[in-house]
Amino acid sequence: MKTTSLIANFLRWPIILRILMIIILVTFLFGSMIHLIEPYNFPTIFDGIWWAIVTTSTVGFGDFVPTSITGRAVAILLILVGTGFVTIYFVTLSTAAVTNQNAYIEGKISYHGNQHIIIIGWNERVKETISQIKEIDPQMDIILIDETLETNPFPSNHFHFIRGKPFNDEVLIKAKAEEASTILITSDQSKDEVQADMSAVLTLLAVKGINPHIYSIIEILTFNQVKNAERAGADEIIQTNKLTSSVMINSLVSHGMSNALSQMLDQLRGSxxxxxxxxxxxxxxxxxxxxxxxxxxxxxxxxxxxxxxxxxxxxxxxxxxxxxxxxxxxx
Incomplete structure (x- = not known):
């Protein structure tokens, strides 16, 4: 019963660990066997294990060589069994590395840091925002959540992409929202203004449910949803349409003002x-x-x-x- 339980537990291990454990056992077994069969050529068990590792890895230094028929038979068996497991191990390891890399690029891997910034949504404004954050603090970890992107737009050590709906707990947990310092929720440009605002407020409610203390910044397009954003716990509300209207009015009253404001904002980049x-x-x-x-x-x-x-x-x-x-x- 105990043996069955041990085998069942062993089969639950990741395949890489299982193959590695088999390689270790095979190496130890054959290393001990060759030491017992030819103690004059393999004075210690460690010498036998060293020979087994060199043989299975196909390096073949030739410093330890079996000379008896029995010893060579053991060597043939080791080459047939051990080398196969070693090859499978490295192939599996390479496949896992490629799979993990693809999963990271496709936004399927969870983030494991803390005190990071989460940005919801992808557009040109977000792209510019991320670029400026990287200029201010290159070491700041930024997590982008978006359901429309298929691959990571900024693959780097301090940028992590997670694909999915931002108001789903599963996605927010992947982004480790419970330990994030700040979140920026941008308006979804693929929806009309009312729907975009409702989605942004819903996302804010989901985030605050996981992390009530996170500093939240939300982009709102319609004036009627400002109160709802405040009720949801927004620390800052960016009224994009109001800001745009102010620029338009100033440009109408004072021609050329939009260029002046744009240049001023460009000079105020960063902090x-x-x-x-x-x-x-x-x-x-x-x-x-x-x-x-x-x-x-x-x-x-x-x-x-x-x-x-x-x-x-x-x-x-x-x-x-x-x-x-x-x-x-x-x-």
Whole structure:
């Protein structure tokens, strides 16, 4: 009964481990046999095992050679049995490596890190976003989840692609969403605006269910879905259509403004536009005084974040409070 159980457990092992175990047993068995048959040519069991390894691997150094008929018969049997298992092992190993590589490229392999960034959806905006993240922090692990891509668009050490529907728990677990630091949910361009927003909110709910503490950024196209995104727990909401409309209005009122805004954004690539925490020496100072102090550090003060509201270019006499954050452009 115990023997049957051991065999059953052995058959559950991965095939590579099973073949390797058989090779080890065959090598030890034949190495011991040749030592017992020809102790004068193989003084120790280790010498016999060494000969068995060299023989099965077809290297054939010739430092240990059986001379008796029995010893040579054992050698023939070892070549027929052992070499076959070694060949099968390396073929299986190569096949497994190729299979795993193809599975990685096709987005079927789970991610095993933590504190990574998850990006949902693939489009030109996402492509540009990933490129900029890589410029800022080349070591940051980025996980892309998309159901339309067939292969990994950025195969590298710090980029992982998972193919599937982003609101499925199985896919999110593959992306290890429970240990991710940030998630960016982009709008699905293959759907109409309402459907795209509903899908994005559903994805956010699924992610928050797995990791309530993840910092979530979601792209919303319709104004009516902004509240739903807030209820779902979004930390930041990017209203793409609102931003685009603002650029269009500015271009209509001031011709050429879209080019100026585009060039400005291009120069602000990376982390040049950021919030600064208030230091003790800035509390109670006016916006104008802080602006002059920060200019000496090559930081351009353009606004204040107070609570959930950001005031851009406020009155120069407004005083800085302890809970404020300063919106700056840094060199």
């Amino acid at each position: 040049k536009l950021t919030y600064l925490e208030i230091t003790f020496d800035l509390v109670g100072k006016t916006f104008g005084e802080c602006s002059r102090l920060l200019l000496q550090e090559k930081k351009l003060l353009i606004g204040i974040k107070r609570g959930g509201q950001t005031m851009v270019n406020p009155d120069f006499n407004i005083e800085i409070e302890k809970q404020d954050k300063l919106l700056v452009i840094k060199d």
